Amino acid sequence: MLAELRGLNEECGVFGIWGHDEAAQISYYGLHALQHRGQEGAGIATKNGKGMHVLKGEGLVNEVFSGDALKGLTGHTAIGQVRYTTEAGRGIENVQPLVFRSTTGSMAIAHNGNLINAKELKESLEQQGSIFQTTSDTEVLAHLIKRSSRGSLTQRDRVKKALSMLKGAFAFVVLTEEGLMVAQDPNGLRPLSLGKLGDAYVVSSETCAFDLIGAETIRSIEPGELLTINNSGLHSERFAQPGERAICSMEYVYFSRPDSDIDGLNIHMARKRCGKQLAREIKIDADVVTGVPDSSISAAIGFSEESGIPYELGLIKNRYVGRTFIQPTQAMRERGVKMKLSPVHQVVEGKRVVMVDDSIVRGTTSKRIVKMLKDAGATEVHVVIAAPPLVSPCFYGVDISTDSELIATGRSVDEVRELIGADSLTFLSVEGMLQAIGRPAEMKNCGQCLACFTGEYPTEIYADTVLPHEKELGR
Ligand code: SF4
Structure with a gap:
């Protein structure tokens, strides 16, 4: 029904693409298809050989990316998000993707869901010296990844370790130096699917985005799965033992677009x-x-x-x-x-x-x-x-x-x-x-x-x- 009127709102839709010359443009269309999942903010981050670029703002996708706004978003890989905000989550600083730059490399993160233990993790990270710039749960993952960077772990292992500390519902897309990483919580509460567009791989909260860009759906991201997409192809592993699959029933009832499929239905x-x-x-x-x-x-x-x-x-x-x-x-x-x-x-x-x-x-x-x-x-x-x-x-x-x-x-x-x-x-x-x-x-x-x-x-x-x-x- 009328989301704005009834007070029943999904908080986000995420999209990602690896291996396409027009990664930002494709992401723009992908986010357009996901617009019903959030109308209060949108953003796209891309990566090329020189680093990360990000553009985000409050408003609809076509308002945030009007004119030639996409021109500066170069690179063959991108992630994006459309956002619905709660009272606590308002403000441009919470619009995603969030980009983190450090001497060990840059990282961009976008997220759909809610972490049950975000408060505890934030308190613990702050005690260890972390300073948070947003009220978003998403930043917690970035700090956990950074904290795990001590020692000789690969970036993938650090992401895995950080993900294993999260509780609740989450579908993450993470753009790193090692590739596009995609993760789903151990119960698979929020929808997230993998698709293919020519030689490029795409991920999206809903498959209706694949239809718009002409991609074919491959499969749902599995509960507890961390999927890394890079020039070597796909690498799937578990950061947690999958729990009981429990996809949100309201996706079928109300949130998802009628032309999307979940688990093939x-x-x-x-x-x-x-x-x-x-x-x-x-x-x-x-x-x-x-x-x-x-x-x-x-x-x-x-x-x-x-x-x-x-x-x-x-x-x-x-x-x-x-x-x-x-x-x-x-x-x-x-x-x-x-x-x-x-x-x-x-x-x-x-x-x-x-x-x-x-x-x-x-x-x-x-x-x-x-x-x-x-x-x-x-x-x-x-x-x-x-x-x-x-x-x-x-x-x-x-x-x-x-x-x-x-x-x-x-x-x-x-x-x-x-x-x-x-x-x-x-x-x-x-x-x-x-x-x-x-x-x-x-x-x-x-x-x-x-x-x-x-x-x-x-x-x-x-x-x-x-x-x-x-x-x-x-x-
Ligand atoms: S089905 Fe579960 S995830 Fe979906 S709205 Fe209800 S409580 Fe939330």
């Missing part, structure tokens, strides 16, 4: 199957099915196909609302819903409408859309959500940091229904979602992170965290 098809599964789980007497644009359309089509209720375009998204109008505050969010969405009166008037959405975070947006449809003449609005209820915070780089923001935490489905003013409310079951994505129905070892639906986290989390179900027990 197309996102549009996965969402459509979630919609079909929902229609098997609930029977609703209605006249028309509509999806909240954009990410719910696939599920709405699936629901319509399976239920036999016709799909119609009941809600239209205004694509030309400038980013600057949408501020991450509750008041602006509420105003923003009206600016961004309009009902199609002729479709909904006098009809019983099934409104398919991908998730409910605070509930404010759902409530306003239900009201919008009713004001447009819908006689009934049945909300069906193509995912289970969000009840627990995410510690892995998705901006749902407190469960107090989540309308479903501590409330029954009927209580949520009443708050959003719907005639009925149905969520997809966890088992149904797993089945639709093609995973085993058993939640344990299913290959997905389900933590925001179940409160069961695939890694250790912050030591002082009290989870919603623990609060209920008075802890």
Whole structure:
């Protein structure tokens, strides 16, 4: 749905390329394809025989790299990032890639995810003399690599050693003198894929970037893998024993573009199957099915196909609302819903409408859309959500940091229904979602992170965290 309005945001997308004469230009297109993962900052770093070059700024990719900005980014290898920032992470200094120069060589790093132990590592590094220039977790890796440089380790070994000290969710692209290094956390929480463009190798948070640049997808980066790409080709090794694979379920539900694939499954098809599964789980007497644009359309089509209720375009998204109008505050969010969405009166008037959405975070947006449809003449609005209820915070780089923001935490489905003013409310079951994505129905070892639906986290989390179900027990 509308990321800026609902407060459910991915924090970044990363891209990298090795072995192409137009590395910066290709990265620019790659970042364009990843723009939905972050609109508040973008950057590209390149490397040639003389060193590193970097250009980054706040804003959209085409704003940061306007005019002939790419001209100075020479070299046959590059990394880049698009960024969504949380309140704590604002400021140009946090826009990536971060470049570090030292007498032993330069290094550029971009990252997607969130380190659970960043605070402890920072404190320990500061005690050893490190000074941090940003509030970004990414800088921690650079300092760890530098600290590991004592002794006769190769750069790859130093990166491996540093990565093994990190806990949480991370997909790193690191440009070093030895090559382009790509790493995925031991649970593979954030998506990261490898592709090939002619003789060049590319990596990206999503495969939709490969389609845009004409690259073919090779495979996902494995949990715990450090992949080094240089003139000798590919070198894959483990910096950690792979844990239980737990890719973020919200990538399938909401974050990834419908034309991306994760683990070989197309996102549009996965969402459509979630919609079909929902229609098997609930029977609703209605006249028309509509999806909240954009990410719910696939599920709405699936629901319509399976239920036999016709799909119609009941809600239209205004694509030309400038980013600057949408501020991450509750008041602006509420105003923003009206600016961004309009009902199609002729479709909904006098009809019983099934409104398919991908998730409910605070509930404010759902409530306003239900009201919008009713004001447009819908006689009934049945909300069906193509995912289970969000009840627990995410510690892995998705901006749902407190469960107090989540309308479903501590409330029954009927209580949520009443708050959003719907005639009925149905969520997809966890088992149904797993089945639709093609995973085993058993939640344990299913290959997905389900933590925001179940409160069961695939890694250790912050030591002082009290989870919603623990609060209920008075802890
Ligand atoms: S907690 Fe939810 S949003 Fe966070 S990584 Fe897991 S599935 Fe994704």
